Amino acid sequence: MSTETFYEVMRRQGISRRSFLKFCSLTAASLGLAPTMAPQIAHAMETKPRTPVIWLHGLECTCCSESFIRSAHPLAKDVVLSMLSLDYDDTLMAAAGHQAEEIIAEIRKKYKGNFILAVEGNPPLNEDGMFCIHGGRPFVEVLKETAADAKAIISWGACASWGCVQAAKPNPTRATPVHKVITDKPIIKVPGCPPIAEVMTAVVTYMLTFDRIPELDRQGRPKMFYGQRIHDKCYRRPHFDAGQFVEEWDDEAARKGYCLYKMGCKGPTTYNACSTVRWNGGVSFPIQSGHGCIGCSEEGFWDKGGFYERVTDIKQFGVESNADAVGGTVAGIAGAAVVAHAAVSALTKARDKNDQSKGGK
Amino acid sequence: MNVVEQKLEAVFRDIAETRMAGLPICNSALRVQAVGFREWQEHWVGVLVTPWTISLALMPGDKAPLKTLGPDEKMTWEFPSGKYEFMGLNEPALGTCQTCSLISPVIDIGRHEDAVDVARQVMDALFVTDETDAKRDADRKQMVEAARLKGEPVLDKPLSRRDFLRGSFLGT
Numbered sequence: 001m002s003t004e005t006f007y008e009v010m011r012r013q014g015i016s017r018r019s020f021l022k023f024c025s026l027t028a029a030s031l032g033l034a035p036t037m038a039p040q041i042a043h044a045m046e047t048k049p050r051t052p053v054i055w056l057h058g059l060e061c062t063c064c065s066e067s068f069i070r071s072a073h074p075l076a077k078d079v080v081l082s083m084l085s086l087d088y089d090d091t092l093m094a095a096a097g098h099q100a101e102e103i104i105a106e107i108r109k110k111y112k113g114n115f116i117l118a119v120e121g122n123p124p125l126n127e128d129g130m131f132c133i134h135g136g137r138p139f140v141e142v143l144k145e146t147a148a149d150a151k152a153i154i155s156w157g158a159c160a161s162w163g164c165v166q167a168a169k170p171n172p173t174r175a176t177p178v179h180k181v182i183t184d185k186p187i188i189k190v191p192g193c194p195p196i197a198e199v200m201t202a203v204v205t206y207m208l209t210f211d212r213i214p215e216l217d218r219q220g221r222p223k224m225f226y227g228q229r230i231h232d233k234c235y236r237r238p239h240f241d242a243g244q245f246v247e248e249w250d251d252e253a254a255r256k257g258y259c260l261y262k263m264g265c266k267g268p269t270t271y272n273a274c275s276t277v278r279w280n281g282g283v284s285f286p287i288q289s290g291h292g293c294i295g296c297s298e299e300g301f302w303d304k305g306g307f308y309e310r311v312t313d314i315k316q317f318g319v320e321s322n323a324d325a326v327g328g329t330v331a332g333i334a335g336a337a338v339v340a341h342a343a344v345s346a347l348t349k350a351r352d353k354n355d356q357s358k359g360g361k
Numbered sequence: 362m363n364v365v366e367q368k369l370e371a372v373f374r375d376i377a378e379t380r381m382a383g384l385p386i387c388n389s390a391l392r393v394q395a396v397g398f399r400e401w402q403e404h405w406v407g408v409l410v411t412p413w414t415i416s417l418a419l420m421p422g423d424k425a426p427l428k429t430l431g432p433d434e435k436m437t438w439e440f441p442s443g444k445y446e447f448m449g450l451n452e453p454a455l456g457t458c459q460t461c462s463l464i465s466p467v468i469d470i471g472r473h474e475d476a477v478d479v480a481r482q483v484m485d486a487l488f489v490t491d492e493t494d495a496k497r498d499a500d501r502k503q504m505v506e507a508a509r510l511k512g513e514p515v516l517d518k519p520l521s522r523r524d525f526l527r528g529s530f531l532g533t
Contacts, residue, residue: 034503040510210510232462235433238450241414241460243380257432261386268386268466288433312385339475343482346463348499350417352437352444 006045006208020045030202030277031214032224044209051208052107052115054146055089058139059132059166059175060121063194064156065091070280071197087115101135104142108149116207117150119143121159123181124166124173131173140181152186152213153178154203158296161189161221168302179220188213189220191272193296198277199225219299221271228349230267230293233275236260254290264308265292272297365405365420366395372455373411387412388467396480401440406487408480410473414465415480417487419447420458427457441490 004012010020024045025038055065069092086092088103095103107115121139124131129138147153155178158164166175179187190203203222206214214222231237239245240259247253247262261268267275270293274285286293292308295301305312373393381387391412398407398418403425409418419438421427430436430449436459437444447459463483470476 033506037507037510212509215506231465235448237462238448238460240465241411241416241462242450242452242455243376244452245380262384310385339478340482340486342464343479344486346415346479347442347483347486350445350461350463351442352446 004050005048006050007042009050010045027202027205027209030198031206041205041209044211048209048211051211052087052111053089053118053204054104054107054115054150055086055092055118055120056134056139056143056146057090058119058121058123058134058143058159059173060157060159060164062091062120064120064159064200065089067194067197068156068200071201104146108146112149114151115149116152116154117146117185118154118156118204119160119178120156122163122167122175122177124175125181126172126174131175143178143181147182147185150185152188152207153182154207155179155187155189155191155220156200157195158191158193158301161191162299162301164193165302168300186213187220188216188222191221191226191297191299193301195297196225196273196277196279199273225273225277226271226297228271228273228276230270230272230275230287232349234267234287235275236287257290260287260290260292262310263292264306264310266295266298266301266304266307266311267293269311270295270298362395363398363405366398366407368455369395369398369409369418369420369458372452373409375454376452377412381411381413384413386466386468388470390471391467391473391476394473394477394480396477397484399484408463408483409460410476410480411467413467415463415467415476415483416465417445417447417461417463417483418450418458419460421456427459429457430459441488442486 007020011017015023021038021042024041025035027041028035028038031037057065087107088100090100093100093103121132123129123138123140123143125140129140132139134142155161159166159175160178163171163175163177166173167177179189188203188207190200192199199222202225203214206212206222214224217223217226219226231240234240236257236259239257240261244256244258245253245262246258246260249263259265265287267287274293275287278285278288294307295304298304370393373395377387377393389412391410393412394410395418396408396410398405398420400422403422404427405420405422407418409416419427428436428449429451430447432449435446435448437446439445445461447461450458450460452458464470464479467476470479
């Protein structure tokens with residue numbers, strides 16, 4: 001088992017010091033940290049031994065892994081994966097069968113209380129967990145066993161975070177999100193179907209670099225990426241403000257790129273970073289390619305009506321469930337202080353916090 | 362009420378009565394109102410309250426044309442309280458206008474007066490140069506985060522057991 005540092009791994013793979021430092025400052029920027037934090041990331045990577053990660057798969061479709069390995073984050077393809085010391089990931093590793101299963105046991109023993117458990121998918125609980133078998137045993141058993149020795153757990157995607165399609169009504173296998181099965185470990189939810197590659201890389205980098213979990217909201221999601229709704233930063237937002245809507249697919253308004261709210265866009269009720277980070281290396285995101293947001297990072301998004309049905313009950317969609325929701329503060333307004341707070345927090349949210357990371361936009 | 366406010370209100374009232382009429386994302390307790398518009402850098406800036414959004418709005422002055430922004434184009438303006446990113450709102454009846462969203466949807470606001478109060482406070486806070494509470498909080502958060510990541514104590518100075526029990530760490 002390797003105990004080299006991230007930096008050593010990078011150098012061994014032929015990454016220059018210059019690219020390494022560039023990677024550090026880009027990571028700092030993507031994490032919403034001040035540029036002065038870059039040297040700290042560099043320092044941690046030069047001195048800290050790699051943290052092993054066990055990546056388990058339950059009921060899922062592997063779209064999280066697909067997203068992750070296609071991260072456009074610089075060096076991600078070669079470095080983040082080796083940096084991660086992904087000792088066990090049944091999609092990516094070379095080992096198979098008993099040999100592979102031994103890896104889990106070995107890491108659990110050697111790094112007890114010191115490895116990160118990344119879970120993609122969730123365990124079904126009906127029929128004693130027989131709907132998902134991992135190495136001849138119910139997945140829920142493997143999950144509980146491995147989690148017992150882990151330092152922290154990352155719940156990748158909608159499956160691990162909320163349940164996703166396999167937990168949609170009537171949920172025949174009783175697919176259950178990870179936090180309802182493991183209750184005694186810190187869990188970081190990174191919802192989305194799949195989550196954005198850059199968000200996944202950033203969360204992992206943060207945890208490995210600083211040996212801490214990022215700041216989470218009330219629902220256990222990293223605030224830096226799930227603090228705003230798609231609607232808040234959507235580039236089609238001015239069309240919404242002016243009541244300019246697409247009324248029918250392929251109408252003139254659709255060609256002009258008007259707001260897709262009437263076509264069922266869930267942007268106003270979805271917390272995710274798609275409208276700012278975007279996808280495929282910042283190239284585009286669903287709304288930009290002409291389709292409404294389906295709200296894939298929200299809890300139970302399969303059971304919230306059709307993807308093309310207009311959002312009717314805003315409250316039901318968890319606008320108030322965000323710890324920082326300004327709307328929630330304004331509700332049941334009591335006095336001048338509350339109004340002032342709402343005003344100041346709305347302004348603070350709108351303020352450009354990290355103009356250095358914005359580049360040419 | 363000045364000309365800019367009148368124009369904004371007329372256009373958005375029309376939008377509220379036609380295109381936005383009856384949409385569930387609208388809060389029926391709220392009306393269209395332009396709040397606190399004032400001249401700033403030869404342009405007009407203020408808060409636009411509508412049943413579906415509360416936004417900062419920037420309108421051109423008599424002598425200074427405002428840049429018309431295309432789709433996916435943004436413009437950053439620096440106010441005393443900080444930098445804000447505006448997007449282009451292109452409505453033929455209105456002419457050039459740039460907006461920066463503050464709160465949307467506005468379903469949770471109970472009364473129109475509250476929305477207007479929020480808008481007024483926003484205009485006050487926007488022009489506060491010095492350390493506003495929000496900025497101080499943000500700076501402190503940045504400092505605490507830096508300390509946390511370095512593994513240093515988050516507090517400025519060591520805390521005695523007595524002070525801890527009295528909750529003095531909450532006051533900083």
